[in-house]
Amino acid sequence: MTRPIRKKVIAVVETAHLRRLIDLIKSCGVSGLTVIDGREGSGVTGDWVRDGVSEAVEMKIVHAVMTAETAERVFDKAAVFFERYPGIIYSHDVEVVRGERF
Amino acid sequence: MIDAIALALANLTSPAVLFFALGIFAGIVRSDLTIPQAIAKGLALYLMLAIGFKGGAAVAEVGLSTDLALAALAGVVLSFSLPLVAFALLRAFTKVDRATAAASAAHYGSISVVTFVAGSEFLTLSGLVWSGHMVAVLAIMETPAILTGLWLAGRASKGPDPEARPELVREVLLNGSVVLLIGAFLIGWASGPAGMARLDLFVNGLFQGLLCLFLLDMGLVAARRLGGARKLGLSGVIFGLVMPLIGAAAALPVAWLIGMSPGDAAALMILSGSASYIAVPAAMRIALPEADPSVYLTLSLAITFPFNLTIGIPLYASVAQAVLGG
Numbered sequence: 203m204t205r206p207i208r209k210k211v212i213a214v215v216e217t218a219h220l221r222r223l224i225d226l227i228k229s230c231g232v233s234g235l236t237v238i239d240g241r242e243g244s245g246v247t248g249d250w251v252r253d254g255v256s257e258a259v260e261m262k263i264v265h266a267v268m269t270a271e272t273a274e275r276v277f278d279k280a281a282v283f284f285e286r287y288p289g290i291i292y293s294h295d296v297e298v299v300r301g302e303r304f
Numbered sequence: 305m306i307d308a309i310a311l312a313l314a315n316l317t318s319p320a321v322l323f324f325a326l327g328i329f330a331g332i333v334r335s336d337l338t339i340p341q342a343i344a345k346g347l348a349l350y351l352m353l354a355i356g357f358k359g360g361a362a363v364a365e366v367g368l369s370t371d372l373a374l375a376a377l378a379g380v381v382l383s384f385s386l387p388l389v390a391f392a393l394l395r396a397f398t399k400v401d402r403a404t405a406a407a408s409a410a411h412y413g414s415i416s417v418v419t420f421v422a423g424s425e426f427l428t429l430s431g432l433v434w435s436g437h438m439v440a441v442l443a444i445m446e447t448p449a450i451l452t453g454l455w456l457a458g459r460a461s462k463g464p465d466p467e468a469r470p471e472l473v474r475e476v477l478l479n480g481s482v483v484l485l486i487g488a489f490l491i492g493w494a495s496g497p498a499g500m501a502r503l504d505l506f507v508n509g510l511f512q513g514l515l516c517l518f519l520l521d522m523g524l525v526a527a528r529r530l531g532g533a534r535k536l537g538l539s540g541v542i543f544g545l546v547m548p549l550i551g552a553a554a555a556l557p558v559a560w561l562i563g564m565s566p567g568d569a570a571a572l573m574i575l576s577g578s579a580s581y582i583a584v585p586a587a588m589r590i591a592l593p594e595a596d597p598s599v600y601l602t603l604s605l606a607i608t609f610p611f612n613l614t615i616g617i618p619l620y621a622s623v624a625q626a627v628l629g630g
Contacts (some may be wrong), residue, residue: 211412216589218586218589219541219589219590220444221471221595222468222471238496246597247596248532248598249419249531252341253341253344253524253525253526253528254341254342254345255344255348255522255525255581255582255605256347256581256582256585256586256597256601256605257582257586257603258585258586258588258589258590258597259585259589259597270540287593291526292403
């Protein structure tokens with residue numbers, strides 16, 4: 203059975219900038235997303251870990267499913283956003299049910 | 305002199321400092337000892353609630369005086385001005401860029417609640433009486449340094465995005481620690497001695513034990529950040545050790561000028577010598593994302609905080625006692 207294909211966009215962003223990234227994603231017409239805590243990892247600026255003390259530099263992971271056109275709009279805006287703020291954003295195709303929801 | 309050494313030794317062998325050392329040791333040897341994050345956060349909230357409430361209740365007992373206004377003014381002046389010294393030293397002796405130096409400098413004008421909590425407990429145990437209104441000074445000193453830091457960053461930064469400004473203002477004025485500290489202070493003040501009698505076990509009886517548990521976690525956190533010291537270099541590490549002394553030394557004449565008691569002067573020195581690692585990093589990440597957080601968090605968490613906890617606090621108390629004690 204063929205199911206609708208959508209884009210799942212995943213962003214890793216510092217807690218301090220999470221709210222603005224969510225606003226950015228929503229401003230592109232995305233209606234739903236999920237945020238989860240990052241536990242630990244490393245990037246170009248070194249290792250990071252969730253220690254509960256300096257929350258601003260802890261990482262959050264944003265998951266959102268959307269159409270390919272919406273993902274394009276999110277990526278255009280995110281390219282500007284991540285020029286200044288640390289973090290990454292990427293996407294891949296996913297099969298969904300109830301495709302009209304995305 | 306003998307008193308000062310005895311104070312220092314008493315501090316180093318106190319359970320709180322020893323648990324902090326245990327945390328550092330466990331972190332360095334990569335033990336799997338961890339404090340669950342929710343518990344660590346709960347402990348931080350407890351400490352802020354307890355110190356705020358105790359401060360407010362103490363003010364209710366002795367009443368308001370001009371001392372509070374003078375102490376607050378002194379705190380504001382120190383918080384505004386200390387980042388200027390820190391910035392000049394960082395730019396002169398270390399290789400950090402302007403934005404990172406400005407962000408780091410802001411940390412040294414602001415305060416560390418946990419250093420104050422540990423310090424005030426030390427003062428109480430040493431018989432140095434400090435006024436409850438110093439808790440209000442603590443809350444007031446969180447913010448001015450952030451403004452100086454942003455001003456120092458100047459053209460090195462694009463400044464906060466227009467959309468980020470409301471978030472920055474909210475973070476600066478309404479961050480969780482300020483709200484809880486001021487809120488608990490006002491509740492303690494409003495409920496007075498009767499309220500204190502009800503919460504005595506919670507805010508006093510459990511205080512030392514929960515402080516030990518929190519400092520154990522802080523030791524683990526500081527040990528994790530120690531790796532960043534390599535990036536700072538020797539001059540950065542020296543800055544992290546000297547700047548608290550400069551901050552505390554700057555507070556002493558101010559305290560003398562406004563006629564503070566030795567206990568309040570020691571508390572002001574502890575505040576001025578401490579460096580923030582909760583409120584200021586959050587504001588700096590929003591306003592100066594180009595500044596390197598590994599520099600300022602390593603400085604304040606892994607170098608200055610352990611220094612103050614082990615050596616700084618008894619030193620400031622001894623100096624305040626010696627200079628203003630009589």
